Amino acid sequence: MAQSTAISAGISGSARFLLDCKATGQSCATNARYALPNLESKSFLCGQNAGLRNKAILRQGANARTHKATLKERRQVARATAAVKEPAVGEKAGVVENGKDKERVMIIGGDGYCGWATALHLSARGHEVAIVDNLVRRTFDDQLGLQTLTPISSVHTRVKKWKQIKNKDIKLFVGDVCEFDFLADAFQQFEPDAVVHFGEQRSAPYSMIDRSRAVFTQHNNVIGTLNVMFAIKEFAPQCHLVKLGTMGEYGTPNIDIEEGFIEITHNGRKDVLPFPKQGGSFYHLSKVHDSHNIAFACKAWGIRATDLNQGVVYGVKTEETSLDEALINRLDYDGVFGTALNRFCVQAAVGHPLTIYGKGGQTRGYLDIRDTVRCLELAITRPAKLGEFRVFNQFTEQFSVRDLAKLVTEAGRKLGLEVKSINVENPRVEAEEHYYNAKHSKLIDMGLEPHYLNDSLLDSLVNVAIQYKDRVDYEQIMPGVSWKKIGAKPRTGVALAKS
Numbered sequence: 369m370a371q372s373t374a375i376s377a378g379i380s381g382s383a384r385f386l387l388d389c390k391a392t393g394q395s396c397a398t399n400a401r402y403a404l405p406n407l408e409s410k411s412f413l414c415g416q417n418a419g420l421r422n423k424a425i426l427r428q429g430a431n432a433r434t435h436k437a438t439l440k441e442r443r444q445v446a447r448a449t450a451a452v453k454e455p456a457v458g459e460k461a462g463v464v465e466n467g468k469d470k471e472r473v474m475i476i477g478g479d480g481y482c483g484w485a486t487a488l489h490l491s492a493r494g495h496e497v498a499i500v501d502n503l504v505r506r507t508f509d510d511q512l513g514l515q516t517l518t519p520i521s522s523v524h525t526r527v528k529k530w531k532q533i534k535n536k537d538i539k540l541f542v543g544d545v546c547e548f549d550f551l552a553d554a555f556q557q558f559e560p561d562a563v564v565h566f567g568e569q570r571s572a573p574y575s576m577i578d579r580s581r582a583v584f585t586q587h588n589n590v591i592g593t594l595n596v597m598f599a600i601k602e603f604a605p606q607c608h609l610v611k612l613g614t615m616g617e618y619g620t621p622n623i624d625i626e627e628g629f630i631e632i633t634h635n636g637r638k639d640v641l642p643f644p645k646q647g648g649s650f651y652h653l654s655k656v657h658d659s660h661n662i663a664f665a666c667k668a669w670g671i672r673a674t675d676l677n678q679g680v681v682y683g684v685k686t687e688e689t690s691l692d693e694a695l696i697n698r699l700d701y702d703g704v705f706g707t708a709l710n711r712f713c714v715q716a717a718v719g720h721p722l723t724i725y726g727k728g729g730q731t732r733g734y735l736d737i738r739d740t741v742r743c744l745e746l747a748i749t750r751p752a753k754l755g756e757f758r759v760f761n762q763f764t765e766q767f768s769v770r771d772l773a774k775l776v777t778e779a780g781r782k783l784g785l786e787v788k789s790i791n792v793e794n795p796r797v798e799a800e801e802h803y804y805n806a807k808h809s810k811l812i813d814m815g816l817e818p819h820y821l822n823d824s825l826l827d828s829l830v831n832v833a834i835q836y837k838d839r840v841d842y843e844q845i846m847p848g849v850s851w852k853k854i855g856a857k858p859r860t861g862v863a864l865a866k867s
């Protein structure tokens with residue numbers, strides 16, 4: 369199908385109005401249910417010895433499994449855990465175990481932060497890649513007056529540049545997966561072996577701005593995923609759904625977090641059940657709903673799926689996105705879309721104090737974007753079986769917000785920057801000191817070799833931030849979306865900044 373046909377046929381509903389507004393230069397505010405009244409607002413409303421040593425560290429590591437252990441102790445244990453794992457059989461032999469060597473992979477949300485890096489990674493490794501995206505992420509920036517730190521090219525320029533550099537085609541379907549006819553058409557044309565679904569509204573603060581953003585997030589995410597499931601059932605029943613979930617689905621229970629399932633004994637009977645979910649925002653809850661829908665579809669229809677409960681991603685460069693400035697990835701530093709470590713590195717680069725929300729004891733799983741793309745490759749080339757619903761916890765290390773602030777302060781100091789921190793009132797409703805120990809061994813068992821957070825990554829991230837620091841808008845740095853103050857009334861940029 370010609371790209372232009374995809375564009376005109378594929379966009380409807382909320383995404384169509386957003387794109388129409390953009391194309392015609394009209395104010396979205398007057399046209400659209402989910403648009404903001406003030407588009408111009410700049411505020412962000414809108415060897416053996418080593419093996420023995422590692423095993424010894426693990427034996428001593430019980431204490432390090434709790435939040436009371438020092439950062440250094442916990443990192444030692446994380447590394448030792450990875451090091452004593454036997455490589456997966458397929459990995460030893462250098463072969464793909466059950467997937468095909470080259471898959472036809474549809475990447476929904478392939479113009480976004482994780483999606484773009486994944487599209488290039490898979491294309492570079494010989495897979496046939498198609499990007500499906502309604503480009504609404506770019507429209508959120510236009511609505512809220514935000515801008516990625518890095519100057520990203522249009523998706524069309526990105527794909528053309530990739531063809532020039534690598535002589536590889538990436539097909540492009542611009543449209544909204546909430547529009548089933550568009551999705552059905554893309555499925556029938558591309559005939560995917562695997563669908564990676566990144567195409568969701570992925571910001572917790574965005575979903576907590578006001579009623580319309582909460583509704584948009586759950587509609588876009590839950591209905592989009594339902595449509596993808598139906599497209600698989602109807603047009604590609606062998607196709608493997610690789611769905612991006614989030615570690616935030618689990619919340620912060622006062623017990624270890626398992627990888628998807630937990631064995632429970634209750635009144636003398638035993639069963640393996642889904643691990644309890646306690647999403648902390650309307651966004652996180654949209655992913656919880658997705659997980660339940662997908663698990664049900666695997667059981668009822670016999671389709672195959674992998675739910676990747678991803679931690680917080682940091683970094684910007686991958687092998688492929690570094691090849692040319694036109695391939696550069698986005699890097700968000702604002703209070704709505706910026707993730708913790710990325711935000712801190714940009715703050716350090718521009719001399720803004722690091723913004724620690726509340727006490728800073730909030731602990732989560734983190735991973736380098738270079739590991740995100742590798743995890744996706746592992747999931748695709750070693751697919752779930754028909755009828756199977758797999759869950760992997762996709763992160764490599766745990767940090768508290770305080771830990772991250774310390775690491776960035778130290779990295780900044782080595783680069784000659786004076787980095788300060790401030791504790792700001794926590795805009796979220798969440799525990800600020802808590803137990804956290806989440807299992808994450810399945811991807812390592814499959815062959816993931818993590819890029820642990822180290823000085824060189826921090827240096828490079830801070831240096832990217834220094835390179836583009838003239839693009840930083842200081843007004844976007846502080847958090848402005850309050851979990852408690854969310855209301856039914858649409859929020860404007862000014863109101864949001866002052867909340």
Ligand SMILES: O=S([O-])[O-]
Binds near residue numbers: 480481482698700
């Ligand atoms: O592209 S995204 O995930 O901000």
